[in-house]
Amino acid sequence: MLEWDWVLFQNLNGLAGRWPALDGLVRLLMNDYALPTALSALLVVLWFRGRTPEEREADHTAAILTVVALLIAMAVLKGLNLLFFRPRPFTTHDGVHLLFYHPSDSSLPSNAATVAFVFAAGLRRRSSWLGALSIVTGCLLSLARIVGGVHYPLDVVTGALLGAGCVALTYRCSRPLAPLVRGVRGLARLFFLA
Amino acid sequence: MLKFVSAYLALSYLAFSTLVTAGTLQVLAAWRLLAGFALLDYRRRPAWRHAAGPVTILLSYVWFFGTRRELITPGPAGTELTLLFAAGVALALVGTLLGTAVLRPLRPRPARPWPEPVQARRVRLAQGQEAVLVQDPRRARPGPAICLVADPGGPSGQLDALAGRLAAEGWTVLLPAWDEALQRYPDALALVPAAVAFLCRQPIVDANALVVGGAGLGADLALRAAAEDRQLRAAVALAPLWEPANARPGLGLLDEMTCPEAQRWLLGGRRRALLAQLASPQALLRIGPRPTLIVYGENDALVPVGSLRAHLQATAPAAELRFVPREGHLSLTTSEQAFSLLVGWLQAHCDHGHDARSAE
Numbered sequence: 001m002l003e004w005d006w007v008l009f010q011n012l013n014g015l016a017g018r019w020p021a022l023d024g025l026v027r028l029l030m031n032d033y034a035l036p037t038a039l040s041a042l043l044v045v046l047w048f049r050g051r052t053p054e055e056r057e058a059d060h061t062a063a064i065l066t067v068v069a070l071l072i073a074m075a076v077l078k079g080l081n082l083l084f085f086r087p088r089p090f091t092t093h094d095g096v097h098l099l100f101y102h103p104s105d106s107s108l109p110s111n112a113a114t115v116a117f118v119f120a121a122g123l124r125r126r127s128s129w130l131g132a133l134s135i136v137t138g139c140l141l142s143l144a145r146i147v148g149g150v151h152y153p154l155d156v157v158t159g160a161l162l163g164a165g166c167v168a169l170t171y172r173c174s175r176p177l178a179p180l181v182r183g184v185r186g187l188a189r190l191f192f193l194a
Numbered sequence: 195m196l197k198f199v200s201a202y203l204a205l206s207y208l209a210f211s212t213l214v215t216a217g218t219l220q221v222l223a224a225w226r227l228l229a230g231f232a233l234l235d236y237r238r239r240p241a242w243r244h245a246a247g248p249v250t251i252l253l254s255y256v257w258f259f260g261t262r263r264e265l266i267t268p269g270p271a272g273t274e275l276t277l278l279f280a281a282g283v284a285l286a287l288v289g290t291l292l293g294t295a296v297l298r299p300l301r302p303r304p305a306r307p308w309p310e311p312v313q314a315r316r317v318r319l320a321q322g323q324e325a326v327l328v329q330d331p332r333r334a335r336p337g338p339a340i341c342l343v344a345d346p347g348g349p350s351g352q353l354d355a356l357a358g359r360l361a362a363e364g365w366t367v368l369l370p371a372w373d374e375a376l377q378r379y380p381d382a383l384a385l386v387p388a389a390v391a392f393l394c395r396q397p398i399v400d401a402n403a404l405v406v407g408g409a410g411l412g413a414d415l416a417l418r419a420a421a422e423d424r425q426l427r428a429a430v431a432l433a434p435l436w437e438p439a440n441a442r443p444g445l446g447l448l449d450e451m452t453c454p455e456a457q458r459w460l461l462g463g464r465r466r467a468l469l470a471q472l473a474s475p476q477a478l479l480r481i482g483p484r485p486t487l488i489v490y491g492e493n494d495a496l497v498p499v500g501s502l503r504a505h506l507q508a509t510a511p512a513a514e515l516r517f518v519p520r521e522g523h524l525s526l527t528t529s530e531q532a533f534s535l536l537v538g539w540l541q542a543h544c545d546h547g548h549d550a551r552s553a554e
Contacts, residue, residue: 027265027266028259031265031266032269032270032271032272032275033207033210033258033259033265033275034255034259036275036279037210037211037214037279038214040211040279040283041214041215041218041251044215044218044219044222044283045218045221045222048219048222048226048228048231048445049222049225049226050445051226051495052498052500053444053446053498056445056446070276074272074273074276077272099266100266101266101267101268103268111272115272188445189442189443189444189445190443191291191453192230192443192444192445192447192448192453192456193287193445193448194444194445
């Protein structure tokens, strides 16, 4: 166990259980629905925001590659969970303030942080403001998961790196994915959506 | 194997993601003025423009997080949530596209485009085509006339307001109907000559002051007709399409119209074929030195207007290219700014020697 990881976790988790309003806010930010849905909606914005055919093509390519990176990240997460297990903080330590249900899968890497940073890294490729917004959202989600007692800081950092890494890998392999991008855009064009 | 854990929570999340996406689409519709997604007329309701989308998203969050107590209990996992969100996006897109298709035709339109005392009457051209003749009945002496060809896939009556404005300025305006029988090459080339022949027979038309104009595909036909007929003194083209590449199905069409309108606009593939055969860019070169005005909306989503100025300056320097701010491809035909530009240009280039208001 890394000492700094535990100390940082204790400091952040120590904020939970003091103020009901903060606990409510952390629950809102850390759950599986609020911020991941907002991040997914930003991908919809990326798809439709372009003005010229060239902008649209680049935005659509980025959106499709982000979805591919998300699928790769999910597969990697499943694989890592089979190979490696880190217990959650509340199962190995007493006195952890838990603001959420008891997740039973591995604490490391954080699934939520992985997904959030796939979106953040994917959106950042095409738009600085969409990227900045999604990075802030990803950081809030990750922080809330630590304050809420379900992850150590190292879990979310690993998740963020894994998410960003999956996007980088997808872009590196973008050439073989070109027929997929063309196919998806062609299908969307039939409904005037690309 | 997918495990949604709680069907109730999964369905609630599906509804939530649908509403959030629908709100996001309204934000985009207002921000980018996407007609195909705009459930409200954001041009006429500026107060709603930036409120409808955020309010929908906010209310969705309030409903979902204010009424679901199961949110901090185990629910659908990441893969299941991704699928539910994707289904929500699909539902929101279908709902929004259907909604705009139903609501847009219900929006109020001006009941009578003709200003007093202008009158319009249906006429029939030599080969049986229908047309509408618009003129000021008080006019006594021969004056200038214009044949305006509407886009056959555009909204009905798209050039009525412009025709009314020109007629009020003393022009005789003929709006020939470009019906399906003439929407193929070379049959389409018969439309403008038939209209010109009709205008020449009118007692209050000066056969030496005839102009041809059009909008969209009608503008491409007008340019081709002007190239063929030296009798036509000038040509005005509102947002010509130039190339088949500008008539491809795609998201650009939803900037300007709803899905069914876009389907109709494509004319079942005839539009692309006609554009290739009308060859309006080559026709433009043959019109000079007669004056030609080409007008685009700055926000035209169908024609790449950014590169057009340099291209036209290089190929057809005699043609005058003007842009109307804040207008798109279709909205150009109802733009007061475009009307003023057009009327001013026509009076400067084609109305010399005529007393436009001889009846007064």
